[in-house]
Amino acid sequence: MTLRKSLERGAAQLASGPHPEKARMDAEALLLHQTGKNRAWLIVHLDDDFAGCRAIGYAALLDRRAKGEPIQYIAGECEFYGMPFRVTPDVLIPRPETELLVEKVLALAQSFSAPRIVDVGTGSGALAIALACHLPHALVAATDVSVPALAIAEGNAQRNEAVIRFTRGNLLAPFAGEVFDLVISNPPYVPVRERDSLSVEVRDYEPAVALFAGEDGLEIYRRLIPSAYACLAHGGYIALEIGYGQQDSVRALLEATGFVQIEFTPDLHGIPRVATARRI
Numbered sequence: 001m002t003l004r005k006s007l008e009r010g011a012a013q014l015a016s017g018p019h020p021e022k023a024r025m026d027a028e029a030l031l032l033h034q035t036g037k038n039r040a041w042l043i044v045h046l047d048d049d050f051a052g053c054r055a056i057g058y059a060a061l062l063d064r065r066a067k068g069e070p071i072q073y074i075a076g077e078c079e080f081y082g083m084p085f086r087v088t089p090d091v092l093i094p095r096p097e098t099e100l101l102v103e104k105v106l107a108l109a110q111s112f113s114a115p116r117i118v119d120v121g122t123g124s125g126a127l128a129i130a131l132a133c134h135l136p137h138a139l140v141a142a143t144d145v146s147v148p149a150l151a152i153a154e155g156n157a158q159r160n161e162a163v164i165r166f167t168r169g170n171l172l173a174p175f176a177g178e179v180f181d182l183v184i185s186n187p188p189y190v191p192v193r194e195r196d197s198l199s200v201e202v203r204d205y206e207p208a209v210a211l212f213a214g215e216d217g218l219e220i221y222r223r224l225i226p227s228a229y230a231c232l233a234h235g236g237y238i239a240l241e242i243g244y245g246q247q248d249s250v251r252a253l254l255e256a257t258g259f260v261q262i263e264f265t266p267d268l269h270g271i272p273r274v275a276t277a278r279r280i
Contacts, residue, residue, distance in 0.1 A: 004046040006055060007031055010062050017066040018200045026071055030061045033075045068200035081130040085156050090148035092210040094126040097267045098186050101241050101274050102130045104265055105184050108237045108276065109135055112181045116233075118142065120171055120185040120224060123210055125153030125164070127184060132162035141165040143174050146209065171220075172227045183228040186241040191217040217243055221253055229257045232279045240275045247272040 010027035017023065032042060034057050050058075064074050072078040072093045077086050080094035081102055087093055109115040109131070115138045119128035122142035132140040142164055144150050150166050157164050167174040172183070190211045195203060202211065213219040221240070228238045238259065242250050247264050254262050259277035267273040 001050055001055065002047050003031070003035075003042065003050045006050045006058060007046070010058070013062050013066055018068045026065055027062065029071055030065060030074065031058060034058045034061060069205055070201045073205060080124075080126040083130065083133065083160050085124050085126055085129075086152055086159070087124055088148075088152060089205055090146060090207060091124040091152050092186075092206055094124060097273055098127065098241055099130075100265060100267055101184065101186060101239060102127060102134075104274050104276055105131055105182060105239050106134055108182060108239065109138060111235070113137070114139065115182055116141075116180045117182045117184065118172070118175060118178075118180045118231075120183065120228075121145075121187050121210070121220075122153050122166070123149050123186075125156045125162075125166075127186060128153070128164050129157050129160050129162040131184075132157070132164050133160055139165075141167065141175065141180075143167045143169050143172070145170050146207075149207075149210075171224050172231055175231060178231060179233045180231055181233055181236045182239065183224075183232060183236070184239045185220075185224060187220040187224060188213040189217045189220065189241070189243040189246065191215055216249075217246060218249055218253070221246075221250055225253050225257050225259075229259065229279055234279060236279050238275075238277050238279075241273060242275050244271055247275070250275050 007027055011024040014023035014026050032039060034054060061074055070093055072087050073089055077084055078093055081099050085094060117131060117138055117140045119142040122128050122144045125142060128140050128142040147168060150168055154166055188211050192212050192215055251262055254277045260280050261278040263276050264272040265274040
Protein backbone atom coordinates (compact mmCIF):
# COMPACT_ATOMS: atom_id res chain seq x y z
CA MET A 1 0.00 0.00 0.00
CA THR A 2 1.27 3.49 -0.83
CA LEU A 3 1.44 6.46 1.48
CA ARG A 4 -1.35 8.05 -0.54
CA LYS A 5 -3.66 5.08 -0.03
CA SER A 6 -2.80 4.86 3.66
CA LEU A 7 -3.60 8.54 4.06
CA GLU A 8 -6.93 8.15 2.26
CA ARG A 9 -7.91 5.18 4.43
CA GLY A 10 -6.83 7.03 7.55
CA ALA A 11 -8.95 10.04 6.66
CA ALA A 12 -11.92 7.76 5.95
CA GLN A 13 -11.53 6.10 9.35
CA LEU A 14 -11.34 9.40 11.20
CA ALA A 15 -14.37 10.70 9.31
CA SER A 16 -16.39 8.46 11.62
CA GLY A 17 -14.65 9.84 14.71
CA PRO A 18 -15.53 12.76 17.00
CA HIS A 19 -14.23 15.41 14.57
CA PRO A 20 -14.98 14.39 10.96
CA GLU A 21 -14.30 17.95 9.78
CA LYS A 22 -10.63 17.47 10.68
CA ALA A 23 -10.32 13.89 9.43
CA ARG A 24 -7.93 14.58 6.57
CA MET A 25 -5.80 17.02 8.54
CA ASP A 26 -5.54 14.67 11.52
CA ALA A 27 -4.74 11.66 9.35
CA GLU A 28 -1.95 13.61 7.67
CA ALA A 29 -0.58 14.89 10.98
CA LEU A 30 -0.40 11.36 12.34
CA LEU A 31 1.24 10.08 9.16
CA LEU A 32 3.90 12.78 9.38
CA HIS A 33 4.46 11.91 13.03
CA GLN A 34 4.79 8.21 12.23
CA THR A 35 7.23 8.77 9.36
CA GLY A 36 9.15 11.58 11.04
CA LYS A 37 8.92 13.63 7.86
CA ASN A 38 7.46 17.01 6.91
CA ARG A 39 4.60 17.85 4.56
CA ALA A 40 6.88 18.84 1.69
CA TRP A 41 8.47 15.39 1.79
CA LEU A 42 5.08 13.71 1.93
CA ILE A 43 3.80 15.50 -1.16
CA VAL A 44 6.80 14.24 -3.16
CA HIS A 45 6.63 10.68 -1.81
CA LEU A 46 2.88 9.99 -1.74
CA ASP A 47 3.28 7.07 -4.15
CA ASP A 48 6.04 5.40 -2.12
CA ASP A 49 5.33 2.04 -0.58
CA PHE A 50 4.17 2.13 3.03
CA ALA A 51 4.07 -1.20 4.79
CA GLY A 52 5.48 -3.25 7.65
CA CYS A 53 6.01 -1.86 11.13
CA ARG A 54 5.52 1.74 10.04
CA ALA A 55 2.09 0.98 8.61
CA ILE A 56 1.12 -1.01 11.70
CA GLY A 57 2.21 1.87 13.90
CA TYR A 58 0.19 4.32 11.84
CA ALA A 59 -2.91 2.15 12.18
CA ALA A 60 -2.46 2.18 15.97
CA LEU A 61 -2.23 5.97 15.99
CA LEU A 62 -5.39 6.24 13.91
CA ASP A 63 -7.24 3.99 16.36
CA ARG A 64 -6.25 6.24 19.25
CA ARG A 65 -7.37 9.35 17.43
CA ALA A 66 -10.65 7.74 16.35
CA LYS A 67 -11.48 7.23 20.03
CA GLY A 68 -10.97 10.94 20.69
CA GLU A 69 -7.42 11.10 22.06
CA PRO A 70 -5.94 14.52 21.22
CA ILE A 71 -3.33 14.67 18.48
CA GLN A 72 -0.99 16.48 20.87
CA TYR A 73 -0.99 13.61 23.36
CA ILE A 74 -0.52 11.05 20.62
CA ALA A 75 2.44 12.95 19.20
CA GLY A 76 3.65 13.86 22.69
CA GLU A 77 4.19 17.51 21.91
CA CYS A 78 2.68 20.74 20.64
CA GLU A 79 3.71 24.27 19.75
CA PHE A 80 2.98 27.34 21.86
CA TYR A 81 4.15 30.86 21.11
CA GLY A 82 6.45 29.47 18.43
CA MET A 83 8.19 27.05 20.81
CA PRO A 84 8.01 23.25 21.18
CA PHE A 85 6.52 21.72 24.31
CA ARG A 86 6.24 18.15 25.48
CA VAL A 87 2.72 17.33 26.65
CA THR A 88 1.18 14.26 28.26
CA PRO A 89 -2.18 13.60 29.93
CA ASP A 90 -0.59 14.97 33.12
CA VAL A 91 -0.82 18.52 31.73
CA LEU A 92 -3.34 20.65 29.90
CA ILE A 93 -2.63 21.14 26.21
CA PRO A 94 -1.64 24.81 25.71
CA ARG A 95 -4.29 26.67 23.68
CA PRO A 96 -3.65 29.33 21.02
CA GLU A 97 -5.93 31.76 22.91
CA THR A 98 -3.59 31.55 25.90
CA GLU A 99 -0.96 33.29 23.77
CA LEU A 100 -3.06 36.42 24.34
CA LEU A 101 -2.17 36.20 28.03
CA VAL A 102 1.52 36.06 27.11
CA GLU A 103 1.11 39.19 24.97
CA LYS A 104 -0.60 41.10 27.77
CA VAL A 105 2.04 40.15 30.34
CA LEU A 106 4.87 41.08 27.97
CA ALA A 107 3.32 44.52 27.61
CA LEU A 108 2.79 44.96 31.36
CA ALA A 109 6.33 43.79 32.09
CA GLN A 110 7.74 46.81 30.27
CA SER A 111 6.87 48.87 33.36
CA PHE A 112 9.58 47.08 35.34
CA SER A 113 13.33 47.01 34.80
CA ALA A 114 13.68 43.46 36.10
CA PRO A 115 10.14 42.12 36.57
CA ARG A 116 9.54 39.46 39.19
CA ILE A 117 6.96 37.09 37.73
CA VAL A 118 5.22 34.04 39.15
CA ASP A 119 3.09 31.65 37.10
CA VAL A 120 0.50 29.89 39.25
CA GLY A 121 -0.58 26.42 38.10
CA THR A 122 2.10 26.23 35.43
CA GLY A 123 1.18 22.82 33.98
CA SER A 124 3.43 22.24 30.97
CA GLY A 125 5.26 25.46 31.81
CA ALA A 126 4.11 27.12 28.59
CA LEU A 127 3.32 30.54 30.07
CA ALA A 128 6.39 30.80 32.28
CA ILE A 129 8.72 29.54 29.57
CA ALA A 130 7.36 31.85 26.87
CA LEU A 131 7.81 34.82 29.21
CA ALA A 132 11.27 33.80 30.40
CA CYS A 133 12.46 33.42 26.82
CA HIS A 134 11.12 36.82 25.78
CA LEU A 135 12.06 38.64 28.98
CA PRO A 136 15.67 37.59 29.65
CA HIS A 137 15.99 40.27 32.34
CA ALA A 138 13.00 38.90 34.30
CA LEU A 139 13.04 36.66 37.36
CA VAL A 140 10.45 33.97 36.66
CA ALA A 141 9.05 31.46 39.13
CA ALA A 142 6.33 28.86 38.63
CA THR A 143 4.32 26.53 40.80
CA ASP A 144 1.94 23.60 40.46
CA VAL A 145 0.36 21.06 42.80
CA SER A 146 1.18 18.19 40.44
CA VAL A 147 4.56 16.49 40.67
CA PRO A 148 4.27 14.93 37.17
CA ALA A 149 3.29 18.31 35.71
CA LEU A 150 6.31 20.00 37.28
CA ALA A 151 8.59 17.32 35.84
CA ILE A 152 7.23 18.02 32.37
CA ALA A 153 7.52 21.79 32.89
CA GLU A 154 11.13 21.48 34.00
CA GLY A 155 11.94 19.38 30.94
CA ASN A 156 10.27 21.93 28.69
CA ALA A 157 12.25 24.73 30.31
CA GLN A 158 15.50 22.89 29.63
CA ARG A 159 14.44 22.19 26.07
CA ASN A 160 13.74 25.87 25.43
CA GLU A 161 16.72 27.08 27.50
CA ALA A 162 14.52 29.03 29.90
CA VAL A 163 15.68 29.83 33.43
CA ILE A 164 12.76 29.34 35.83
CA ARG A 165 12.44 28.53 39.53
CA PHE A 166 9.90 25.72 39.82
CA THR A 167 8.26 24.96 43.17
CA ARG A 168 5.56 22.49 44.09
CA GLY A 169 2.62 23.82 46.07
CA ASN A 170 -0.96 25.02 46.14
CA LEU A 171 -1.40 28.36 44.38
CA LEU A 172 0.94 30.96 45.99
CA ALA A 173 1.53 29.10 49.26
CA PRO A 174 5.14 28.17 48.33
CA PHE A 175 6.02 31.87 48.00
CA ALA A 176 4.88 33.13 51.38
CA GLY A 177 6.80 36.30 52.25
CA GLU A 178 7.98 36.90 48.68
CA VAL A 179 7.01 39.90 46.57
CA PHE A 180 6.29 39.88 42.84
CA ASP A 181 5.57 42.47 40.17
CA LEU A 182 3.34 40.16 38.15
CA VAL A 183 1.18 37.24 39.22
CA ILE A 184 -0.13 35.34 36.23
CA SER A 185 -2.27 32.27 35.84
CA ASN A 186 -4.33 30.21 33.45
CA PRO A 187 -6.18 28.40 36.23
CA PRO A 188 -8.95 25.80 36.07
CA TYR A 189 -12.16 27.71 35.31
CA VAL A 190 -14.65 25.25 33.81
CA PRO A 191 -17.79 24.72 35.94
CA VAL A 192 -18.22 21.08 36.93
CA ARG A 193 -21.82 21.23 35.70
CA GLU A 194 -20.52 21.80 32.16
CA ARG A 195 -18.46 18.62 32.05
CA ASP A 196 -20.82 16.73 29.74
CA SER A 197 -20.82 19.60 27.24
CA LEU A 198 -17.07 19.39 26.66
CA SER A 199 -15.57 17.64 23.66
CA VAL A 200 -14.44 14.06 24.17
CA GLU A 201 -10.79 15.14 23.82
CA VAL A 202 -11.07 17.51 26.76
CA ARG A 203 -13.55 15.61 28.92
CA ASP A 204 -11.96 12.16 28.70
CA TYR A 205 -8.26 12.89 28.21
CA GLU A 206 -7.13 16.17 29.73
CA PRO A 207 -6.47 16.35 33.50
CA ALA A 208 -9.62 17.26 35.45
CA VAL A 209 -7.56 19.08 38.08
CA ALA A 210 -6.46 21.56 35.39
CA LEU A 211 -9.97 22.06 34.03
CA PHE A 212 -12.65 22.19 36.69
CA ALA A 213 -13.11 24.74 39.47
CA GLY A 214 -16.28 24.02 41.41
CA GLU A 215 -19.88 24.37 40.34
CA ASP A 216 -19.49 27.86 38.90
CA GLY A 217 -15.86 27.72 37.72
CA LEU A 218 -14.79 30.51 40.08
CA GLU A 219 -13.36 28.47 42.94
CA ILE A 220 -9.69 29.12 42.08
CA TYR A 221 -10.23 32.83 41.39
CA ARG A 222 -11.81 33.27 44.83
CA ARG A 223 -8.63 31.97 46.46
CA LEU A 224 -6.00 33.20 44.03
CA ILE A 225 -7.04 36.85 43.66
CA PRO A 226 -6.71 37.78 47.37
CA SER A 227 -3.45 35.86 47.77
CA ALA A 228 -2.08 37.52 44.64
CA TYR A 229 -2.93 40.95 46.03
CA ALA A 230 -1.08 40.11 49.22
CA CYS A 231 2.17 39.16 47.47
CA LEU A 232 2.18 41.85 44.77
CA ALA A 233 4.40 44.89 45.06
CA HIS A 234 2.65 48.26 44.96
CA GLY A 235 2.05 48.98 41.28
CA GLY A 236 2.16 45.28 40.44
CA TYR A 237 -0.30 43.46 38.22
CA ILE A 238 -2.37 40.31 38.17
CA ALA A 239 -3.12 38.72 34.78
CA LEU A 240 -5.58 35.86 34.43
CA GLU A 241 -7.14 33.83 31.69
CA ILE A 242 -10.90 33.56 32.23
CA GLY A 243 -13.73 31.51 30.79
CA TYR A 244 -16.83 32.36 28.82
CA GLY A 245 -19.32 34.47 30.77
CA GLN A 246 -16.99 35.06 33.74
CA GLN A 247 -16.11 38.71 33.14
CA ASP A 248 -18.57 40.24 35.60
CA SER A 249 -17.84 37.73 38.36
CA VAL A 250 -14.07 38.11 38.02
CA ARG A 251 -14.41 41.90 37.96
CA ALA A 252 -16.39 41.78 41.21
CA LEU A 253 -13.73 39.60 42.85
CA LEU A 254 -10.94 41.93 41.73
CA GLU A 255 -12.78 45.04 42.91
CA ALA A 256 -13.66 43.49 46.28
CA THR A 257 -10.00 42.67 46.83
CA GLY A 258 -8.85 46.21 46.10
CA PHE A 259 -7.49 45.94 42.58
CA VAL A 260 -7.84 48.92 40.24
CA GLN A 261 -7.40 49.53 36.50
CA ILE A 262 -9.33 46.35 35.76
CA GLU A 263 -9.34 45.51 32.07
CA PHE A 264 -10.57 42.62 29.94
CA THR A 265 -9.08 41.68 26.58
CA PRO A 266 -11.17 39.69 24.08
CA ASP A 267 -9.92 36.77 22.03
CA LEU A 268 -10.38 36.47 18.28
CA HIS A 269 -14.00 35.43 18.82
CA GLY A 270 -14.75 38.57 20.83
CA ILE A 271 -14.96 36.64 24.12
CA PRO A 272 -13.32 38.36 27.14
CA ARG A 273 -10.35 36.06 27.67
CA VAL A 274 -7.72 37.88 29.74
CA ALA A 275 -8.33 39.90 32.90
CA THR A 276 -5.66 42.30 34.13
CA ALA A 277 -5.67 44.56 37.17
CA ARG A 278 -3.23 46.61 39.22
CA ARG A 279 -2.47 46.88 42.89
CA ILE A 280 -2.04 50.47 44.02
